[in-house]
Amino acid sequence: MSVKSCEKVEKSQVALTIEVSAAEFEAAIEKAYQKMRKKINVPGFRPGKAPRKIIEGMYGAEVFFEEAINNAFPEAYESAVKEKELRVVGYPEVEMVGECTKDGFTFKATVPVYPEVTLGQYKGLSAPKDEVKVSAADVDARLNELAERNARLVSVDREAKEGDTAVIDFEGFLNGKPFEGGKGENHSLELGSHSFVPGFEEQVVGMKAGDEKDIDITFPEDYHADLAGKAVVFKVKVHEVKEKEVPALDDEFAKDVSEFDTLKDLKADLKKKIAEERQKTADRAFEDALMEQVGANITADIPDAMIENQARQFLDNFKMQIAQQGIPYDQYMKMTGMEESKLLEDAKEPATRQVRLDLALAAIIEAEKIEVTDEDVEAEMKKMAEQYNMELETVKKYLQADQVKDQLLTQKAIAVVVDSATALKPEKKTAKKKTEDAAEGEEKPAKKTTRKTTKKAEQEGEKETEKEAE
Structure with missing residues (x-):
């Protein structure tokens, strides 16, 4: 392999013109023959046993050229990149230069390389920077979040309201028949969480433990294809209503949640x-x-x-x-x-x-x-x-x-x-x-x-x- 030329072109690319010698190409042809001979049928010879000269005589000397070029290219290209110490950042575009003969071939590889970089100003720059302030309201908000995370649910004997958690059984029916994925038992549903189909949670509000109710729902147009835009009925039974009990913000709370x-x-x-x-x-x-x-x-x-x-x-x-x-x-x-x-x-x-x-x-x-x-x-x-x-x-x-x-x-x-x-x-x-x-x-x-x-x-x-x- 020899690099005939190495030229810089636009967009930080380098065009390498590389020549593969007769000896290198001969080695690549022999490798191609060893790989391809089992697939070539020659009368009088068992598969894979026909001599190379016989196959070339029947099909032409170029029968192994394409495979041989594919064999020779990677090594020739990598050697050229190494010789010219190129920092390659992508794959090359390759084209043949002239014809390929038993004396070898020449190809051109255009490859993107790491660009030359000229620094502009990088010292003495300026930019806005927020001044950090923490108000009492900020601390209270964080404290309330902490209290919410440490809240517990307690059963209540009253109608459910938004913010409560209702423990329910439900089953959905489309045209009077149950549909897949529409059934659940002892499901804890936080009312107001909007985790169910729109309109469902709002109709559970007002129910209490032991109540049963049919809830009419129309699925949104962008819902699952089988139910999009469809009107269904959910049979719902409430087993329990729970309200969130948030701990008092006092010294005992501080001891419970921190050191x-x-x-x-x-x-x-x-x-x-x-x-x-x-x-x-x-x-x-x-x-x-x-x-x-x-x-x-x-x-x-x-x-x-x-x-x-x-x-x-x-x-x-x-x-x-x-x-x-x-x-x-x-x-x-x-x-x-x-x-x-x-x-x-x-x-x-x-x-x-x-x-x-x-x-x-x-x-x-x-x-x-x-x-x-x-x-x-x-x-x-x-x-x-x-x-x-x-x-x-x-x-x-x-x-x-x-x-x-x-x-x-x-x-x-x-x-x-x-x-x-x-x-x-x-x-x-x-x-x-x-x-x-x-x-x-x-x-x-x-x-x-x-x-x-x-x-x-x-x-x-x-x-x-x-x-x-x-």
């Missing part, structure tokens, strides 16, 4: 935790706003393949989230009427932002000569093990050292930007402006933050910490 002896101490702890949560949110929003500027400020001829790969990664992440919710991806697509091509198209804009961010971070790491040692990686893994009360070896089992190293490099690069930035006071928004911003936000795809996947364990740990605090 504190007084309500005052619990409130102080909640205020501290709310402040910490909001500070993290403000810090992340500030960081994201700065990094979006950094990504926008770079100059790079980004190949389409990088955007498409990132969009595909976003889609794969989405599929994983759907699967974790117990919904098969194919079923979700049918339910929503979405096309995968549309999802990929919608992902291109956030994918472009993410690619620019990643390119900017890599350029900062190089420009600032940021380094991470093996000792840094080990220390980070130990920190994570302590934070989540895990064995160090367990952390190492699930996180590769290279992942942690990349994460630390990213953190240091972001710190260069954030530490040199100026936090501005946010502009006060009118009610109209807030409404417009909210509407605009709904239309835009969610941004991916600059934090990478090695943060997943940390994020899960944060959630557990918050639950314990509450």
Whole structure:
């Protein structure tokens, strides 16, 4: 193999013209013969036993050329990429140059490569940053949420009202016949939760233990195909009505739900935790706003393949989230009427932002000569093990050292930007402006933050910490 030319073309692509020699092609032809001979019938020879020369004599010398080209191409291409030290980011487009003969062949491979990146301004930037405040009302709201979660249900001898839980038997009938999935026994239904078909819960309100009733319901037009728009009757029997008993907010409550002896101490702890949560949110929003500027400020001829790969990664992440919710991806697509091509198209804009961010971070790491040692990686893994009360070896089992190293490099690069930035006071928004911003936000795809996947364990740990605090 020899590289006849290596030329840069638009969109950070490189065109390689590669020649495969006669000797290399001969080896590829022999390999093709060994693979194909069992499928070629030659009179006088058992399957797979006919000599190559006989087969070539019958079918022509080119009989093995196509398979031989397929054999020779990958090695020749990979050797050329290695020789020219190219950072390939996608698959090549290949075309033959001239004719293929027993003396070899020449092909042209046009492949996208990692683009040259010129950093714009990344130090001395500014962005709005929210000032963290926690009011007494905020603490009371959190305290009430805590009380709601610790409420208990107690039986009452009265008519059910919204907010109560009714224990019911029910069975649905369509045209006088039971339909599949329309029956339940001793089902606890929170009235007002809107967990049942519209109109059902409202008609249970007013019933009490021992009552039976026929409830007329018309299913929505967008409901399951078999029942969409259909009028049905549910026979309902109430076994029990329960009301929510919320504990009193006093010192005894504080002792029951926390490590504190007084309500005052619990409130102080909640205020501290709310402040910490909001500070993290403000810090992340500030960081994201700065990094979006950094990504926008770079100059790079980004190949389409990088955007498409990132969009595909976003889609794969989405599929994983759907699967974790117990919904098969194919079923979700049918339910929503979405096309995968549309999802990929919608992902291109956030994918472009993410690619620019990643390119900017890599350029900062190089420009600032940021380094991470093996000792840094080990220390980070130990920190994570302590934070989540895990064995160090367990952390190492699930996180590769290279992942942690990349994460630390990213953190240091972001710190260069954030530490040199100026936090501005946010502009006060009118009610109209807030409404417009909210509407605009709904239309835009969610941004991916600059934090990478090695943060997943940390994020899960944060959630557990918050639950314990509450």
